[in-house]
Amino acid sequence: MSYTINVxxxxxxxxxxxxxxxxxxxRDELExxxxxxxxxxxxxxxxxxxxxxxxxxxxxxxxxAVGDAKITTIEAVGQSDAGKRLQEAWLALDVMQCGYCxxxxxxxxxxxxxxxxxxxxxxxxxxxxxxxxRCATYARIRAAIKQAAGLPTEDKRxxx
Amino acid sequence: xxxxxxxxxxxxAPRVSRRLFLTAGAAVGGGLLLDFxxxxxxxxxxxxxxxxxxxxxxxxxxxxxxxxxxxxPEIGQGIKxxxxxxxxxxxxxxxxxxxxxxxxxxxxxxxxxFAGGSTSIPANYDNLRRVGAAARLMLVTAAAxxxxxxxxxxxxxDGVVTxxxxxxxxxxxxxxxxxxxxxxxxxxxxxxxxxxxxKIIGTPIGGVDSPRIVKGEPIFGIDVTVPGMKYAVYEKSPxxxxxxxxxxxxxxxxxxxxxxxxVIKGNVTELDPGLYNGLTDGVAIVADKWHQANRALGTLKxxxxxxxxxxxxxxxxxxxxxxxxxxxxxxxxxxxxxxxxALKGAAKVLKARYEAPFxxxxxxxxxxxxxxxxxxxxxxxxxxxxxxGGKSAVAKLLGVPEKDVTLHxxxxxxxFGRRLSNDFMVEAAAxxxxxxxxxxxxxxxxxxxxxxxxxxxxxxxxxxxxxxxGKLTAFRDHLVTYSNSGKVxxxxxxxxxxxxxxxxxxxxxxxxxxxxxxxxxxxxxxxSNTLAFAYQSFLDELAHAAGKDPLQFQLDLLGEPKPPVVNxxxxxxxxxxxxxxxxxxxxxxxxxxxxxxTTLPKGTGLxxxxxxxxxxxxxxxxxxxxxxxxxxxxxxxxWIAGDVGRQIVNPSPALNQVxxxxxxxxxxxxxxxxxxxNGRVDQSxxxxxxxxxxxxxxxxxxxxxxxxxxxxxxxxxxxxxxxxAFTNAIxxxxxxxxxxxxxxxxxxKGFA
Numbered sequence: 042m043s044y045t046i047n048v049x050x051x052x053x054x055x056x057x058x059x060x061x062x063x064x065x066x067x068r069d070e071l072e073x074x075x076x077x078x079x080x081x082x083x084x085x086x087x088x089x090x091x092x093x094x095x096x097x098x099x100x101x102x103x104x105x106a107v108g109d110a111k112i113t114t115i116e117a118v119g120q121s122d123a124g125k126r127l128q129e130a131w132l133a134l135d136v137m138q139c140g141y142c143x144x145x146x147x148x149x150x151x152x153x154x155x156x157x158x159x160x161x162x163x164x165x166x167x168x169x170x171x172x173x174x175r176c177a178t179y180a181r182i183r184a185a186i187k188q189a190a191g192l193p194t195e196d197k198r199x200x201x
Numbered sequence: 202x203x204x205x206x207x208x209x210x211x212x213x214a215p216r217v218s219r220r221l222f223l224t225a226g227a228a229v230g231g232g233l234l235l236d237f238x239x240x241x242x243x244x245x246x247x248x249x250x251x252x253x254x255x256x257x258x259x260x261x262x263x264x265x266x267x268x269x270x271x272x273x274p275e276i277g278q279g280i281k282x283x284x285x286x287x288x289x290x291x292x293x294x295x296x297x298x299x300x301x302x303x304x305x306x307x308x309x310x311x312x313x314x315f316a317g318g319s320t321s322i323p324a325n326y327d328n329l330r331r332v333g334a335a336a337r338l339m340l341v342t343a344a345a346x347x348x349x350x351x352x353x354x355x356x357x358x359d360g361v362v363t364x365x366x367x368x369x370x371x372x373x374x375x376x377x378x379x380x381x382x383x384x385x386x387x388x389x390x391x392x393x394x395x396x397x398x399x400k401i402i403g404t405p406i407g408g409v410d411s412p413r414i415v416k417g418e419p420i421f422g423i424d425v426t427v428p429g430m431k432y433a434v435y436e437k438s439p440x441x442x443x444x445x446x447x448x449x450x451x452x453x454x455x456x457x458x459x460x461x462x463x464v465i466k467g468n469v470t471e472l473d474p475g476l477y478n479g480l481t482d483g484v485a486i487v488a489d490k491w492h493q494a495n496r497a498l499g500t501l502k503x504x505x506x507x508x509x510x511x512x513x514x515x516x517x518x519x520x521x522x523x524x525x526x527x528x529x530x531x532x533x534x535x536x537x538x539x540x541x542x543a544l545k546g547a548a549k550v551l552k553a554r555y556e557a558p559f560x561x562x563x564x565x566x567x568x569x570x571x572x573x574x575x576x577x578x579x580x581x582x583x584x585x586x587x588x589x590g591g592k593s594a595v596a597k598l599l600g601v602p603e604k605d606v607t608l609h610x611x612x613x614x615x616x617f618g619r620r621l622s623n624d625f626m627v628e629a630a631a632x633x634x635x636x637x638x639x640x641x642x643x644x645x646x647x648x649x650x651x652x653x654x655x656x657x658x659x660x661x662x663x664x665x666x667x668x669x670x671g672k673l674t675a676f677r678d679h680l681v682t683y684s685n686s687g688k689v690x691x692x693x694x695x696x697x698x699x700x701x702x703x704x705x706x707x708x709x710x711x712x713x714x715x716x717x718x719x720x721x722x723x724x725x726x727x728x729s730n731t732l733a734f735a736y737q738s739f740l741d742e743l744a745h746a747a748g749k750d751p752l753q754f755q756l757d758l759l760g761e762p763k764p765p766v767v768n769x770x771x772x773x774x775x776x777x778x779x780x781x782x783x784x785x786x787x788x789x790x791x792x793x794x795x796x797x798x799t800t801l802p803k804g805t806g807l808x809x810x811x812x813x814x815x816x817x818x819x820x821x822x823x824x825x826x827x828x829x830x831x832x833x834x835x836x837x838x839x840w841i842a843g844d845v846g847r848q849i850v851n852p853s854p855a856l857n858q859v860x861x862x863x864x865x866x867x868x869x870x871x872x873x874x875x876x877x878x879n880g881r882v883d884q885s886x887x888x889x890x891x892x893x894x895x896x897x898x899x900x901x902x903x904x905x906x907x908x909x910x911x912x913x914x915x916x917x918x919x920x921x922x923x924x925x926a927f928t929n930a931i932x933x934x935x936x937x938x939x940x941x942x943x944x945x946x947x948x949x950k951g952f953a
Contacts, residue, residue: 057490057492058457058492058493060496061490061492062492065491065492069490069491073417074421074423074424075416075419077565077566078423078567078643079565079567079646079887080646080886080887081495081645081646082887084886084887084888085565085887087565115415115416115417116416119415128415128416131415132412132415133407135405135406135407135408135411135853135854135857136411137277137411137414138278138279138854138857138861139277139564139565139566139612139613139615140277140408140410140414140612141421141566141614141615142565143414144414144415166895167896170894170895170896171894173565173887173894174565175563175565175615175617175892176615176861177860177863177864177865177898178861179895179898180898180901181857183895196900198900
C-alpha cells in the first residue's frame, strides 16, 4: 500500500504494508534512525516521536493510522524553541551515558515543555515515567528539563 | 559532589570523520603518527599509504587538529572521551582542538580492546599518558631543531610551542610533519606531568558523541545501513540449545517481503564458564525489511527437541537447593580454623538463607549485528564490548582467516556485560552465510530477554557465631549455585577472599552445584552483585544480634589498617583487599549521611553496606521508606563514598557511572527476576520485567575519597553495596529482613 505521511514538515510517500509500525517506516523506509527500537510494545519510550505535538510511541502506531497527522522526529525537534533548548541543556549537563534512549527522552520532554513551560518535579515525573533509561540518567534528565525551562536545576522532590 | 551541578566543556565543535582525514591526509602527504605497540615501543611514521597498516593513537592534520584514537568500545561509560583526554593532557593540546577517533579492531597492535571489568582506566591510564608525553616531546624536539635551541628551553601549551628568549612560536599543526621524522622516545623514560598541572584530566568534559546523539544521528549498531542489505531475525528454541525437528518453512517463505528462510544447525556441545560465543539451532528469516521478518515470527511454527533442559524450573532449583543445603558443601572454597567447634562455644548463633534470582542485562538496544560477506571477505558492524572475541568466533564459524574479517565497533546502546558475549554476532554471521550478501540481524525484545547470557542467582546458607562481647568468632557460607558442563557456571561462583574471609578466626566457605545448561555470564559487577547482597545483609543481621551499630560492627571487623597482600602475576601486580581504604569510605559515608544522628519516622530507615570490587572501595547508605498499608517500598536517597585512587579522569561520566550503578542496583532489588518453567524463561518484555522509572529514582549523592593509589575503574564497583544498603534500610524501617530478591512488598505490609 502507498501512504503519504507528513514527516518533519514534508510529505513523504512510502509503499509498505498497512500494519507497518511508524517506527519502521521512519527507520527503514525514510532512513531516519533517530527514533529507536527498544521493546516493540510501547512500554520503553525509545521510539517516541511527536504526532500532532503529542509524544507518541511509534513502535505501536501503524502507518495506516497516521493519516495527515504531523509527525516530528528527533532529527527535526531542534527546529522548535523548546526542542533546541532541551538539546542544548542535554549537552550542557552531559546527560547521557549510552545515549540509546535519549532521543525518546528529548521528544517526551519537548512535548512536556510545549504543554507546560514551567513544569514541577511532579509534572516531570508524570510526563517522563514512560521513558526508560537503562543507564539511569534520570537525575540529569530532570535537571536538563529544568535548565531548558529556565528553572533552578536542583531536585526538589520531598523525601518521605 | 552533585551530578546536576556538573558543567561540562563545550563539545559542539565540528568533527572530522576518519574517512575524510585519510583522504585529506593522503593529499597533503603527511602528519604525525605515533605508533604505540604495547607494552612500550613507540616510533613515528609519516602519513600516507603506510597509515592503513600501522597502529596509531595520535595524528595531527595540517589544520592543527589533533586526532586521538580511543581503542576501547564506547558503551556509555564515556571512554571515547576519557582516553583521548588522558593523551591530550600530556600532549599539552587544547581540548577544543582534539578530535576523538574510533580505533580499528586489532588486538595485536592495540593490546586488549574491550569494555569490561572496569579495567579501561587501571590498565591504560599510565600507558596513555606516556603516549601523550611522547607525542609532545617529538613536537617540541621538532621545534628545537628548527630553531637550533635546546629542548629544555621550550614550553608547550594549548598546542603551541614557545621559545620565550627568542620570541618564537609554532603550532603543533606547523610542527607535525617535522615531528613525524623524529625517532619516537622511549615510552618507559618519557617524563610525565605533575598532576597538579593537569588542565584536562580532572575537568568535567561532555561526551564527544553526544552532539550527534541529541540530533538522532545514526551511530549505534542498530542504525547501520549497508547498500543492498536485507534484514533478519533468528528464532531459536525457547529452551536453550533445543534441536530443530521441523517447521512450516514454506508457509513462512510465502509471506510478504520474505527473501529466504533457513534452518541453521548449531555448534554448542558444552558450555564453558567463559564468555558465550555459541550458535544454537534456529530458523533464520530474511526479508526486505525488519518488520516483515519480525512479523513472520507470528506465522512460524517450529517443533523442537528440547532434551533434559526442558526439565529445569525455578521451582525445581529452589527444591534442589534446599535438599543440597542439608548436606555438607560439595566443594570447599576456603577453610580456616574450626567453625563447628567455634559455634559450640558461641554466645549467639545465627543462621540465615539468602536467595538471589537470575536477571537479564536488558541493554535498551537489542542485540544486533550487520554482516556482509563478499569474495571471501567478511565485514562486520557490531555493538560489542569484546570485539576480539567476536571476530575470532566469526572467523572460526565461517572458516576464514581472521585477517579476512573486518570488524567495525559501533557505539553500544548499553553493555552491562551482555555484549562481552558475542553470540549475536555469530548468529548474524551464520545468517549472512546462509543467505549471502549483507544482512542485519536484530533480535526483538522477547528474543533478547529470553536468549540471554543471564546473571545467575544462587542460594546462600549462612551460619555464624558471636561471643559474649558481640565479636564474630565463626562464619560459614554454603552456596548452592549452578553448573554448566560439570563446572561452576559463568559468574555463579564465590572466591576464597570473600569478606569476612581473613577477618574471622573460623571461616568455612563451600559450594554445591545444580546443573543449569543455559549460558550465564558477567553482568555489571559479576558475582559481587549477588554476593554483596547476601554477605552484607547477613553482616547487618549479625550487628543487630550483637547489639552493635552496623557501622561500628563493620569497623570493628575490619580492624586496624594493614597493608594489602600484593601478588605478582604475569599481568602485573595484583593488589589485594585494603581494609584501611574500606574503613575510610565507611567513615566518609557515615559522616555525609548523618548516620546515627538522624531520627526518622516509623516506616523510614537508613541502611549501610560496603563492598570491594573491581579494585574500587564503596560504602553506601540508603534511606528507604515503606508504606505500612501496601508494603510498597521506595529508595528516597542514596549516599555514596567511593575510593578509586588518586585521580578521577573525567568527573562528569564518573558521577554518571556511580549514580547509574546505584540506581541499577535499586532497580534490580525492586523488581527484576527471570524465572524458568519447563526450561523456558517466563518473562518476555519490560511489562513483566520492570526496570526502574524516573519517578522511582532516588536522589544520589556521591563523594570520592581521594587516596594515593593508582586510579581504577568506575563502571561497576558502586553497584554491589547499594542492594544490601537498601534492604538493610528496609529492616531499619520495618524490622523485617529481606532475604530474597527481588523484594516481596506483600511481606512488608503491616509492620508494627
